[in-house]
Amino acid sequence: MGGSSLQLLFTCIVLLLCLKPTLGNYWRVGDANHSCVERERQALLKIKEDLVDDYGLLSSWSTAEGKNDCCKWSGVSCSNQTGHIIMLNLNFSVLEPLRGKLSPFLADLQYLNYLDVSFNDFNHSPIPESIGSLSFLSHLDVTNANFGRNIPFQLGNISRLEYLDLNYNHFNNPKNLEWLSQLSSLKHLGMVGVNLSKFNNWLQIVNKLPFLTSLYLEHCNLPNIFSVPLANSSTSFDVLYLPYNSLTSSSSVLEWLFNSNSSVVELSLFGNQFQGMIPDGFSKIKSLADLYLDDNEFEGGIPKSFGGMCNLKTLSLIRANLSGKFLGIIRNLTGCAQHSIENLYLDGNQITGKLPNLTTFPSLSALSLSSNHLNGKIPESLGKKSSLETLNLGNNSFEGVISETHFSKLKKLKYLDLSYSPLIFNFSSNWVPPFQLERIFLRSCQLGPRFPKWLQTQKNFYWLDISNSGISDNISHFYWDFSPQLLVLDLSNNQISGHIPYFSLEISNFPFIDLSTNNLEGEIPSFLFKAEHLNLSHNMFSEPIQSLCTIKNEFLIFLDLSNNRLSGELPDCWMHLKGLKILNLKNNHFFGEIPRSMGLLLGIETIDLRNNSFSGEIPSSLKNCTKLKYINLGHNNLSGQIPMWLGTSIPNLVVLILRSNHLHGIMPSHLCHLAHLQLLDLALNQISGSIPKCLNNITALTQKLSSSTTITHEYTEMLGMMLYSIVYDDQAFWMWKGSEHEYKNILGLLKSIDLSSNKLTGTIPEEITELVELISLNLSRNLLFGQIVSNIGALQSLDFLDLSKNQLSGRIPFSLSHIDRLSVLDLSNNNLSGKIPTGPQLSTFDASSYEGNPNLCGEPLPKLCLGEGIAQNPAMNGSREHVGIQEEEEGFINRGFYVCVALGFIAGFWGVVGTLLLNMSLRVTYFRFLNGFKDRFLYGNSTEYGQISEAALK
Ligand SMILES: *[C@@H]1O[C@H](CO)[C@@H](O)[C@H](O)[C@H]1NC(C)=O
Ligand SMILES: *[C@@H]1O[C@H](CO)[C@@H](O)[C@H](O)[C@H]1NC(C)=O
Ligand SMILES: *[C@@H]1O[C@H](CO)[C@@H](O)[C@H](O)[C@H]1NC(C)=O
Ligand SMILES: *[C@@H]1O[C@H](CO)[C@@H](O)[C@H](O)[C@H]1NC(C)=O
Ligand SMILES: *[C@@H]1O[C@H](CO)[C@@H](O)[C@H](O)[C@H]1NC(C)=O
Secondary structure (H helix, E strand, O other), rough: HHHHHHHHHHHHHHHHHHOHHHHHHHHHOOOOOOOOOOHHHHHHHHHHOEEEEOOOOOOOOOOOOOOOOOOOOOOOEEEOOOOOOOEEEEEOOOOOOOOOOOOHHHHHOOOOOEEEEEOOOOOOOOHHHHHOOOOOOEEEEOOOOOOOOOOOOHHHHHOOOOOOEEOOOOOOOOOOOOOHHHOOOOOOOEEOOOOOOOHHHHHHHHHHHOOOOOOOOOOOOOOOOOOOOOOOOOOOOOOEEOOOOOOOOOHHHHHHHHHOOOOOOOOOOOOOOOOOOOHHHHHHHOOEEEEEEEOOOOOOOOOHHHHHOOOEEEEOOOOOOOOEHHHHHHHHHHOOOOOOOOOOOOOOEEEEEEEOOOOOOOOOOOEEOOOOEEEEEHHHHHHOOOOOOOOEOOEEEEEEEEEHHHHOOOOOOEEEEEOOOOEEEEOOOOOOOOOOEEEOOOEEEEEEEEOHHHHHHHHOEEEEEEEOOOOOOOOHOOOOOOOOOOOOHHHEOOOOEEEOOOOOOOOOOEEEEOOOOOOEEOOOOOOHHHEEEEEEEEEEEEOOOOHHHHHOOOOOOEEEEEOEEEEEEOOOHHHHHHHOOOOEOOOEEEEEEHHHHHHHHHOOOOOEOOEEEEEEEEOOOHHOOOOOOOOOOOOOOOOEEEEOHHHHHOOOOOOOOOOOOOOEOOOOHHHHHHHOOOOOOOOEEEEEEEHHHHHOOHHHHHOOOOOOOOEEEEEEEEEEEEEEEEEOOOOEEEEEEEEEEEOOOOOOHOOOOEOOOOOOOOOHHHHHOOOOOEEEEOOOOOOEEEEEEOOOHHHHOOOOOEEEOOOEEEOOOHHHHHHOOOOEEEEEOOOOEEEOOOOHHHHOOHHHOOOOOOOOOOOOOOOOOOOOOOOOOOHHHHHHHHHHHHHHHHHHHHHHHOOOOOOOOOOOOHHHHHHHHHOOOOOOOOOOHOOOOOOOOOOOEEEEEEEEOOOOOO
């Protein structure tokens, strides 16, 4: 990407995030001499009536005195000759859409030439059929506007239409495409997401449109085999964009492309199902300048014939299953007198060998080879490729020293990725690089122990990832003069110490900031709360966080301040952070009441306040947080009762941990409404009354539902133009076999109830035996009496059962011996009596499981039962069987029960297109730019701590 287009990119970010309300005015070319035509003014007012304007974008569309001239209304432009409205642009902001439907009165704007209603939310309503009467319309853009129903065939009447973009809506499958064949002026057609699987003649139809040069048919389910027009057909495409259509190597698309003399300049076929060698046929398309074949399943390398494509500028084969030596690939790409290749993207393949000197490609601007198996030294000659703007060599096996020579002439370099490479960085301390980087990825490189000084010469970067790079310096040695466009700052997993200097960060985006797992201390400066994602966990920050109240940031989604030394009362201004989804403050020294204003976090899904000193009652305002899946208030000083609304207002709750507080009162039966509840921990409180009988209403514990191993939150963060899918897994400490462990990777499997150390009375309800998914049940240290329910053996998943220190009486039910998985059993200190039943599983427990029951007898207790001779065998083969079970059990434990020390969070990532692929209903917002920029995306390199990884924008 050239410098100028990068500039454009920034402009777009700024437009998106800052100037959005004024975007409409940009289009005004109206002249004050003409006030608007009354009929058109009325039409606009009618259009407004059908729209829900949450953000006041149409406030200028008003009948108020002095606002009569509709040519001055936002988004409206009139002809300076006739006074008629000729342009209507309702695409104000991707983040602030209009809602509602598009009024048929649109047709009254007869002279409309340009209509853009993209990036709004028309809630699956149809495009009005009356649109067909807009005979002057030449530009129609409804991209990503959530239109539904049928594409109106009346569009076919608009014979002047040159630009038609229907991308990313929810139209019904079209029944015919006759309307399309009538659009004889069409130059640009976008039908992304429209199902064309029935149209074997789609190519013939578009081929007959004489002026069509850009065709966008992504995710269209194009038929693989279809009728191909004759070779001498008229149209020639500049842009042919056919990704994600499940096309295979035998597809008619290839047959047509290779035999039709077509003069395609830019060809995108990524995300299809091509297999085998890359066909030589591509080299027959002499016009081809940009070829995108990423995400396919090819075999072998790049064919020799590609060396004859003398116009080729961009070749992109990311994750295309290529193999072979890189030197061989370069040789195969060499053949013309002068090679024009500018961009070579081969990331995520199995390419081996060394990096050659690349002198054959004098114009090389982007070299992207990450996540391959390249090795050896990086040649110093690379430093002479002064045309280089993007250099991505991360996640290979390069070795040796990286020195200033490697960069000596790289004046244009803007993107540098050497992550995950065992390279030794050796720069003189006063090296001033020739470049100003914009994106820097040096994760898991050896940069430390001091902050690399050369980084401080970089003033323009908006993406810096130097996590886990061995830096153990004081943060004051790192300059904080960030570019206002900062998007990502990741310094996590180093040993950076000291106080973050206070300064006012003038950022225009809401960045992703991760400083976790360092030794930072002192107060958290308020500017950090301007982020969209802020992770400061595992540091030594102290002091209260009152400064939160000085910031108003509805874009903050993720806030993790856990494992610090923060103290004081929490400020009561959470209404400033309305967008928060994940809040983790655990393991700090906060005290005082949980602020009521947290109830205004209407989208919050996780609240973790564990292990602080919060007191007072659980605020009732939290009942407004209906999206909560995870609440952990354990290990605090909370008092009062368990609120009933927890059961009724928070239907999606999966984890409820109130362990170790001073809660009293009964255990409300309302908790039984929590159908998704998997972990209920009320231990170590003063809860009295009986155990509700209705626990069998909790379907997550009674039914085998497909449950994931993790408790996962998935949401998107928009960083600049790109949308990232973030996956956050909840974690929780759980008492398991006598000690607390932190679970994350398998938290979703840990279906458990812990009511121990309370004052519960009454009998164990019969219904508890229906909780067949329970893995752990702890009712110990209560005042329970009566018999152990005889059918307790129905709890077949149970691994851990503790009923000790109650007043249970009667015999131990024989069914207990049927629970094969049981590995911990504690029935001690009750009033149980009679003979301990025998059985393979039960015989593994020693006397401590049963002691303190004066009237129990039989193995393994020393006391013989009356009338019993020599203790009778728990059959020998039973024991052996038992060993087997034990091993299996251990296996289960090894598979993950003690894991969960993983750091940070796992951030999944998909590029724009990938996100849509996974969730077409997600209203992705910036496709507008797809046509102008090629959004490219690379997978993150890490699964270890998970990272957010950048998309390479070409
Ligand atoms: C009308 O406006 C256009 C664009 O602003 C301008 O180029 C043109 O000269 C104007 N024509 C008249 C007659 O004012
Ligand atoms: C080079 O081209 C030949 C012939 O097309 C092919 O068989 C081979 O796999 C290619 N080698 C590499 C490394 O791409
Ligand atoms: C680059 O490599 C080629 C072939 O390996 C060699 O012929 C050429 O001399 C090299 N050029 C430089 C400048 O090292
Ligand atoms: C819950 O939210 C509503 C508005 O959605 C508000 O009026 C009400 O006061 C809130 N309730 C509490 C207890 O905060
Ligand atoms: C339990 O479920 C039954 C049947 O679905 C329902 O009638 C009852 O009200 C539920 N009880 C509670 C306390 O949720």
